[in-house]
Amino acid sequence: MKNPKTNQFLALLLCLLLTSACQNREKQSAKEGKEQDYTYQPEKGRLTIVSETDNPELERVVLFRDNEKDSVTSVKPEEGKFKLEVDDITANEVYFLKLTGTSTKQGTSGLKWDELVPVLSTTSKELELVQQAFNDVGSISKVKFSIDGGGDEQELLNDWHASLVELQAEEEGQMEHYAIGGSGATKVADKKASSKSQASITQEFVDQQKPLISSFYLISRLGKHRQHAEDYQNLLDNASEQAQKSKYGLILAKHLDQLGAKVEQLDLEKQVVATDTRLSEIPWDSFKDRKYLLLSFWNSSDGPSAQAAKELKGAASELEPKGIDVLLIAVDDQFSKWQEAAKELDFKYNYKMRNEAKQPLVDTLYLSELPRLVLVKPDGEVVDDDLSLEQVKALE
Incomplete structure (x- = not known):
């Protein structure tokens, strides 16, 4: 004869399982019965980015939208220090700080450089431009940049950006080799092709499967929705409501729904x-x-x-x-x-x-x-x- 407590436990477990199944069916039915709303409702606020580090190389800072073409505002640093403020910024979108300057690094002194630093806009706190020493032979500037204060979202963008900067420095640092003979200079070795590309690096960060707005932005840069549809759908399902309703979350959801809609007839x-x-x-x-x-x-x-x-x-x-x-x-x-x-x-x-x-x-x-x-x-x-x-x- 079974223990009454065991029977009670089994009954409770069965009840929980049935309740969960019903809830899942209700969610699925609601999803199937309701047309997806892709309307983007941006939140506006104030964006502040500061730099407190001395850097005589840095000459100009311009904030661009995520298309890297449309400028929002600019500021002229004083010895590398500045405070950039935008009153009516769209929160939770990626912007780019375009930094330009003149190198003081030995070997590249006097050469112009520029760098695009990704920023996920936040209106809740002040962000800081961080500068770190960067002595790679392929780098013109002696520093590399990142943004502090943006949490996990910004950290993903920082790591992605750092990998791209290192790739560029690696490619720029490679040299073609020549041998001098009686007939002049003869090339004996080309630049070595890198095993990575900007696209492959971006895919590596997407493959980390972090359910973040920044991940959705990186996916929008790649555009390979069909090839990774199942993984991207899982990523979207596991994201917060804020991430799902972000500009990049809605773009991803729309693309995935388009992929799932089978075309039965063409004229x-x-x-x-x-x-x-x-x-x-x-x-x-x-x-x-x-x-x-x-x-x-x-x-x-x-x-x-x-x-x-x-x-x-x-x-x-x-x-x-x-x-x-x-x-x-x-x-x-x-x-x-x-x-x-x-x-x-x-x-x-x-x-x-x-x-x-x-x-x-x-x-x-x-x-x-x-x-x-x-x-x-x-x-x-x-x-x-x-x-x-x-x-x-x-x-x-």
Whole structure:
């Protein structure tokens, strides 16, 4: 016979499990039944950044928005010290301090330098520009910069920025080597290629999976939502409400929802409006007896998608006898540049989207990440809106 206390415990546990399950179902139903609101409601306040460190190199400080182009305000330091204040700043957005100066470092003295320091705006406390000695051979300035006072959010941006500065110094510090002979100088060694890039470093910090506004900002710089959709969704789900409703959280949520929305039908004649090198539009009627059409979207300026287009050429000849035609469709901006690449590829069906029709299709199929392979029937029914090259080769 079971202990009464054990029965009570089991009953309580079952009740808790059922309650949790019901709550989860209610949340899921609410999420499915309610259209996501992407309206951004920015909070305004006062931003203050100070520098209390002597640095005769520092000559000018300009605050830029996250596009690194639009300036907000500027200040002229006195021996490196300044106080920058903005009364109507948008909180929880990334800004950049552009610092410019003239080096006093031995070996680079007199050379101009500039540095963009990321700042997550906060209106609750004063931020401080911190300067640290930086004697890397590839650095023009003798210091590197970070922001203090912004908590975990700013710390992530500081670490990311420091890695980029070190990468730049590493690249600038590498030298080409020459040997002097009877015929003059001969290069014997090129600069060594770095194993990292700005994009790979940014991805490393995103991969830390910190549910922060700063992480969402870094994701917005990368744009690889499709490739990391599951990880990004988990990151978003684990973030605070403030982070989710931030500018970058809402951008990420919108992109992920777009990825999850499957396109079932395309009006090929109206939505995929493209021309060949002679400006002739796609003759959709000529494909009506084919089994499938594989639409390969690419951009001649994008290395990975250009390489994928070359690899697809071999698969196209194998698919044609199976009743599947491959249409290469570029989303380039410049016709002349695409035309040159198209002639080099010598693809049987090679087209470029007309500029006025491009953006609507980009939005419909979320073509911001290339290459993209979409399998359709001649009537426009979408069979698969995201195929890999391996899946293409296995088509029957």
